[in-house]
Amino acid sequence: MSIVLKRVYEEESEIGGYRILVDRVWPRGISKQRANLDKWLKELALSTSLRKWFNHDPDKFNAFSQAYKEELEQNEQQRSMLQDLRELSKNRSVVLLYGSKDKQYNHAVVLKDLLEKGSWL
Template identity: 40%
Template sequence: MHALLLKRAYEPATESDGARVLVDRLWPRGLSKEKAKIDYWAKDVAPSHELRRWFGHEAARWEEFRERYHEELKGPGAQEEIELLRAMARKGRLTLLYAARDEEKNNAAVLRDYLREARRRA
């Protein structure tokens, strides 16, 4: 598997991004599709609306958010998308795009770690 990178969807696309995949359930507010230059929108690996609202990007809820999100990622819809992302990552660099302001505590970071752990188990 090639590099798995994280980037805010609002940052300009670069050649070094490789395949650009949006991993949020909602489209980033105010971002045009042309400017986003997204290759694929992986809605089914994004946290559920309920989990996203519960988390609310509150740092005190981060660890529990990670645990709950890991459980959601084990679901059948998410697993199909995860396999697709893994296939994309085998072909080249993959950049997971997210809209959150927090660059460390966001769903894309959890997903990246989940994909890396799955790679180690395989």
Template identity: 45%
Template sequence: MNPIRIKRIYEEEEPADGRRILVDRIWPRGVSKDKAAVDEWLKEIGPSHELRKWFGHKRENYEEFKDRYMKEVLESEERSRLLRQIRSWAEEGTVTLLYAAKDRECNQAVVLAELLSSL
């Protein structure tokens, strides 16, 4: 499997990004679909509305968010299928997980990349 890249959607598209996959449940503010250059928007794999609200992008909540989100992904047949699809794409070439959060270290794309590396 190729390494999984992680990038904010607000950063410029680069050829090295490969397949660009948005993993946010909600479309990011201020980004047109053309400018985003998203190949896939897998909103279903994003954290549930309840988990996203609870987390609130507070670093002190991150470890518990990570555990809860991994559980959401692994216990959902649909999300697990999407995770396997991302892994399949990563076996074919470079994959970049896109997210909108300001925190580059504590967000769902980081959690997904960790899950993908453990499959």
């Protein structure tokens, strides 16, 4: 299983991989050509209320992670998407793209953890 996290604003890696944007809103200043996406799964992004509450505060990350996981577990469509991504990552490299400036405290980190552990299945 190979899942990599990357800011959508960074240059595309030569390593390649199946590129998936996991933000609800299209990243500002990025053209579709530059993003070079294989898929945009905005449905996997966190709810607006959870995003506003978290506000990328590192002190809230543990509580945020748990709340986001609960959101994902309660939504059948999201669970199905996670299962599909997990299956995809067994056969090829998957790059989860996000727009956040914070590389350590964001929802893509939580998604990667869920996909690697598979505990939500």
